[in-house]
Structures are given as structure tokens and as C-alpha cells.
Amino acid sequence: MNQRHVNAVVVGAGAGGGIVAKELAAAGLSVVLLERGGWISFEQHDHDELFTRLQLAYGPDERHPRMAQTTPGQWRRVISSESGYSNNAACVGSGTVFYGAMGWRFMEQDFRMRTTYGVPENSTLDDWPISYADLEPFYEKAEREIGVSGDMTTNPFSPPRQRPYPMPAFPYNREGRMLKGAADRLGWHAFPIPMLRNSVPYRGRNACIGCRYCVGFACEINAKNGSHNTVIPAALATGNCELRINVMVSEVTVDERGRARGVHYFDGQDQAHWQPADLVVLAGGAIETARLLLNSKSPLFPNGAGNRHDWVGRNLQGHTYCGAEGHAAEETYDDVGAGATIAISDFNHGNPGVCGGAMLCNGFIVTPYSFTRVRPPGAARWGKAHKDFQRRYFKHRLEVHGPVQEIPLFESRVEVDPAVRDHWGIPVARMGGRRHPLVLEIARFIAAQAENWVREAGATDIWTRVPTGLQGAGGQHQAGTCRMGSDPTTSVTDRHGRVHEIDNLYISDGSLHVTNGGFNPALTIMALGYWVGHHIVQDWRGGRPR
Amino acid sequence: MNPALPASHRTAVTRRSALKLTMMGLAGTAVGAGGSAVFPWLAKGRPGPYRFFTDAEAELLVAICEQIIPRDDVGGATDAGVIHYIDRQVAAGMLREHAPTYRRGLEAFRLTCLAAHQAAFTELSTEAKTEVLRTIEAARADPAPWGEPAQDAFFRLVVDHTMQGFYGSPRHGGNRGYLSYRMLGLDYPQVLGRNKFRSLEP
Structure with a gap:
């Protein structure tokens, strides 16, 4: 069925897509926002740990398989609840509905990794085509429009900012206070984690009440900020944006003159539709956006839209998490959520002999079933020992960890599987490759700092967590598969997120990241959403962009 | 009764x-x-x-789960009703894909125990039960009765489901009376913050 022509069609209603849709709709463009999932509400799962951990609570459902690498050259079919899937939620707001909601800015060095560290062997480490200063006003816009609580006055490594956070920081919880004293003694510079969560009532939404169930759950009282409760309602309120849920986009059509004409999609009843538009914005996340481009073949782009130089799907990155934890004689648990309150940025950069690093922070509350997986290597998983561990550690665990910035590799990539198709017959994504060996070196260094921190804070019986192997690119915080750059032969989009050679096709999600920072990437994806949206509007000349 | x-x-x-x-x-x-x-x-x-298990299967599974989370000064898997969680979820819930695994795994488990001890698992002493489970966990039992699932994989599955039944929401059939939350000293329902909460939203 042919849909009415609109100015813009945006594919994916997560962090990046929701923001672009709102920016365009507010500028007067007619917008259709397409989302493969539905609306999720708190009432659907309550605070039910098993539902959120075991069910495909936020999607995508079984109709969306992928191929995960088992050994190099071998893949197995997985669905979103299985390991190796590298999931992003399929719902309006995507991960912003139930994330932990850390609202980090990347640092200045994170945008010029090659200049800072050189190019490690075999890697595609590079600088971004934009600087922190370019993105700073858009970080600020994200902090204000979506809503961030924070205070960087005690963090000397914080990148420069024009204005303070719109909401005061959250106080440290009990574990945070113990870690604050330890950081002071170590000469480190602790500060409260910036959170996309309301410390005070903000823009008509409630202040957080500190409940136990935050990461992994939709907020009971709407105090956690995502695109689903900020920009998407704002986009709809303009009257210029129509949101269609439970639809699956199969292809972007690119004509013989190299212009995107619109997208083909299937609705919730599997009926095929054609949505023509003056411009197309892809915001499906680093895996689905790459998959969609690769599946959009045309005479001009026989290997997929924007893929003339084989860079679509390359440089798949995530974060390599590492950390340390132990037992504190004093109770660390105060039942005040979300739990993660304190961080240091002392080891993001400037580590001798190490390329990059990570921030370190304490963790979110681990609910009782998930806590059964909190164990040192080799610990008994059952019997009285299990029960004793739960009782001894549940309220006495002292833990910090950090997301190590990965070093991109050309061989780590998203492809489309030659044989396996999804429910609609669309070739599925398959992920392959590995992590750069240097990443393990960085992780060991960061884990050693984590160990120092928890020991100084009073932990005993400490163990560290460092990945043992290099397998599996992607995982959490997938990024990098359609990197922005100034050279069309070594990147997929220009510095504004516009796909090279296709003037009216844009990308607005983590795919654009040249590198992925040593921080949770949500606020950077949001800032890029404002950045890309701003440039689309600036270039808009009514009917077609410049 | x-x-x-x-x-x-x-x-x-x-x-x-x-x-x-x-x-x-x-x-x-x-x-x-x-x-x-x-x-x-x-x-x-x-x-x-039971909805899925036969009486004999359930009797065996109850005895296994009780070793995984034994009763001490607070209740164990049996007291928390873990068997009802697994039974309900395997019959028609979140674990239904594992139904054939349970059917085959429990039968292989029974044969393993009979061959090694000439007795049913439920009749063994606690020490002997622990030894059987350790053997299966380490995949050291005679593999003859075990095809799919493998013995160690089956044991890991039962351990995980026992944890779900012990720590998950009672709405799914286990964690009777929030037994595990009481063991950990967690309020349920949560009170914190709610007594002072006034929503801005209608």
C-alpha cells in the first residue's frame, strides 16, 4: 500500500531517531516515525525481575533472529534473549525506557583518539570529523530537553561546559560515601554520576523516589528520562509527526540518480507498505542501521546503500566491561536506588603506555535473582554455600567497574547473512570479528585501579573481572558501523551524518561513532541526534534538502 | 494433606x-x-x-532442588515452592521450551543414580545426594543414559531455574511469602520513598 508522501521518514524511535523526528517536526517538516516495537508501560511488567530478565520484555521478539559468531567463520541463530545477540530494545524509546540512564559527555580526547594515541597495529582507530567543541551546544541541548541531573565541579577531567546541569546531582548512596572517602585518600577526583533522571521535579515529570528497580525496568513514576517521555511526545504534539509502531522496514529505495526515495516496510499484520519521502533518516542502532543499508541494493549501490567502499557495517564496537568487587564489613546496601551514584574520570586518558581507558563507577542495585550470578571465579553455585554467599554479600558488596573504550577493527563487522531470513523474509544481521588485543591490556589496567579503589574503601576477599578472550565484537553499547568522516573512501557519512553520495539519506544513532568513548554512550547519541537534526533543518529548502 | x-x-x-x-x-x-x-x-x-511433571518426576526434582537450596535456619527450595515455579513455567510459561529437556534429563538422572547407588535419589543420605550432584555437575557420571541434554548442562539448567523459583516474584509460582526476600532482609513491597511521594502528573 502506498502511503502519503511526507518530507521525512525516520526509521527507529530510540534515542537518536526520537530526537531527529522532534527536531524536524518542530521545524515544520512532515515526519513519519517508524518503530519495529510497541509502546511499553510500567504496568506490563511491574517490578518483576523474572519477567524483565527472562522474557523478551522489551523486544525484539522471536521474529527478529540474528546470527552470532561462535568461532571465526561459524555462526548460530539467536533471538534477543540469547547471548551473542547484542540487543537493543524494540519499543518506543528503545533502551532509554529501561536503561540505567547515565548521561555522560565524551571527553575532548575521545573525539581525537588517533591524534592522541596514534594508530595501534591492525586497527582503524581514527579521529572524529567533529570535535567536542562542535558537539558541546548539542550536549547541552540534550541535557536540558531530555533532562540530566549532575555536578562536575569536583571532576577536573570534565570537558569544558558552557552551562551547569539543569538539575542538581543525586546524593551518594552508602556505598558511594564509602567510595568517596577512599577516592579522597587515594588522591582521585570522585564526583556524582550524571543521570538522565530527575533529582527534582522537571518539566512536569516527577522527581525520582530512589526505588530499588531502575536499570532493566521502566520507571514507575516517570522520573527517568528517555525519548519516549520527552521528544517523541513533543514531536507528536507539533501535529507534524506521525508515529507508526510495530512496523518493520525492509529497504531504503535509492534511485538511479543517487537519491533516496523512501522506505518499504511491513505493518503489524505483515502487509507491505511504501512510504515515499523527501529525505530518509536511519536510527535503528549500529546493527540494524547497517543491516538496512546492506539490504538496500540498487544499480548505483549494488553492495548496499552508501557501501561503495565496503565500510558499512565495519568497525563494530561495544564496551569491554571490567571491574573489581569484594566484601565490606559494614553494610554497603541502603536500599536507595538506582544504586550507581559515584564515578571517577581519572583513568579515561593519560594512562602511561595505555591507549585510552574508562571511567569507573559503582553499580546499580543487583536484584536477588541476578545476584545469584555475582560470584568470584570458582565459587560454588549451589548448596549451603550458595545461601551463605547470598546472605553474606547481598548487603555487603562493594563494587566498581567501567566500560573500557574499544579500539576499532575493520574485520569486526555487521554483515547480512546469505541464507537466514527473518519473519518477513529480510536477510538477518550477522556479527563477526573480535576485540583488539590491546583492549584486554587496558581492561587489566582499569581493573587494577578498581581493585585499589574497593580495597581502600574497606573491601576484603576482592576479585577482579576482566574478559579472558577477544571473541565477540558488539555486545553492550554497539557503535561504529557507519562511521562519520571527511574521506568518503574510509567512512560512510559526512560530518553531519549524511551518507556519502546519497544527499538525502542521513543516519542518527551510535553507528556514526568513530570511537565509542570510555562512557555509556546514550547522551552522545542524543547530542548527535540534535546535531544531525540541526543540519538537516539548516539544509532544508522546502521539498528537498540542498 | x-x-x-x-x-x-x-x-x-x-x-x-x-x-x-x-x-x-x-x-x-x-x-x-x-x-x-x-x-x-x-x-x-x-x-x-502437577501440571507437567508426573508424581515420580516431581518427587525427584523436589529432592534435587532441595540440595541446590537446602533448608537451614531459613527455608529452602521446598519451602519456597520452587517445584511449583518450575512446573508452572515448564507446563505453559516462561520455561516451556525446556519441557522435553526436563522429561529426558530427569529420566537420565534417575538411571544414573540407580546405576551408581542401586537406590533412588530420594532415598540417599544428604552426603550421597551431594556426591551424585557433584558428579553430574562435573560431567563425570557414566554418559550412557545422557544424550541431549548433557548431564552438566542439565544440572546448570536446574540450578538456574531453582534460583528463579527461589528469588523471583511469587506471581510465577515460587518464592512463597517472599521467603528469599526475608532471608536477604529486603522489604517487600518496597516502602522507601512511597510514603512521601506525591505525583506531579494527573
């Missing part, structure tokens, strides 16, 4: 299953009177209070 049930079962009978037992009793009468059309599923005459 139905005295016909083995002792290990009696502690595992919930009000719900007791009700079902009562209905079974009634059904016996009804079937005899040709009334099976009222409760057609009862006419099949499947014994026991």
Missing part, C-alpha cells in the same frame, strides 16, 4: 495444589458417575497435583 503422597511431597503442597487434589477426589466420583464431560481434562486420570 493427602496421606497417599510421599513425605517429600507433603511439604511441597500449596493451597492451590491442595485444591487441585480435592478436585481430583471429586473427579474420581464424577468420572465414576460418567461426569467427565464437566472436567474433561480430569478424565485422562493423570495423577498428582
